[in-house]
Amino acid sequence: MVEAQHRISTNRLADGAGEQALLEALADEVKPALPAAARRLPWLLAAPFRYGLGRPSRFRSADTLPGIFYAAEDVETAVSETAFWRLVAFSRSPGFARPRTPTPMSAFSVTVDTATALDLTAAPFDTGEPRWDDPDDYSATQALGAAAREAGVAALRAPSARRTGGVNVAVLDPAALVPPPRPQSSWAFLAVDDGLLATREMSDQALRFAL
Incomplete structure (x- = not known):
């Protein structure tokens, strides 16, 4: 999911398509470098591999690049x-x-295709120890992510720490992503007193999250 304004974030800073293209090119010159395998990807898929230094994630420590999709x-x-x-x-x-x-959000889908993946929801990894879905302690998952990258593993399938029964996919190698990204659904995120309300456009589906 991405904020929907990703499509027009620089439009208001330029007077036309030419100026906007120049602005985007200048911005790209100062961004962290993309890994070679990500340069073939559209920016929506490539961007996660460019960023993350200084900010740890579940399968990557704060001092490591490239990022993870x-x-x-x-x-x-x-x-x-x-x-x-x-x-x-x-x-x-x-x-x-x-x-x-409300903040407009866009959900999109993409195909992940690789012969080198680990499924942490299946044996022998689903023993419950260590907990791959620990909500706060990322030490085990970060160690696994580093070892997986070293071994050439392209993707990890893991239980979500934020939704019971949900499954996440962490793509370590950009080569595993098969473009193009496809639109999936549109959402609106609204901050409310006790948390956040997410509603799906043209639907009665709504999810509420408490602080």
């Missing part, structure tokens, strides 16, 4: 993971005024 096998899990980190950002920003209007 995180996805979920169903949209409800993707919404839950995204909502969790949005609420974390709110909680870490004292005095921050939460947005009063």
Whole structure:
């Protein structure tokens, strides 16, 4: 899932398509380098491998690049993971005024195709120790992620820490992603007093997340 304004974030800074293209090119010059395998990908798929230094994630320590492409096998899990980190950002920003209007979010899907993957939801990895879905302690998953990359593993399938029964996929190698990304659904995230409300466009589906 991504914020829907990813499509137009630089439009308001330029007077036309030519100026916007130049602005994007200048911005690319100062961004961290993409790994070679990600350069063939559209930016929506490539960007996660470019960023993350200084910010740890479940399968990657803070001092390691490239980043990892995180996805979920169903949209409800993707919404839950995204909502969790949005609420974390709110909680870490004292005095921050939460947005009063909904934030548009876009869910998209992509094919992952690799012969070198580990399924942490199946034997021999599903023993419950260590916990791959520990909500706070990433030491075991980060150690596994580092060892998996060293061994040439391209993707990890793991239980979600934010939605019971949900399954996430962590893509370590950009070569495992098969473009193009495909639109899946549109959502609106609204900050409410006790947390966050996610509603699906043109649907009665809504998910509420408490602080």
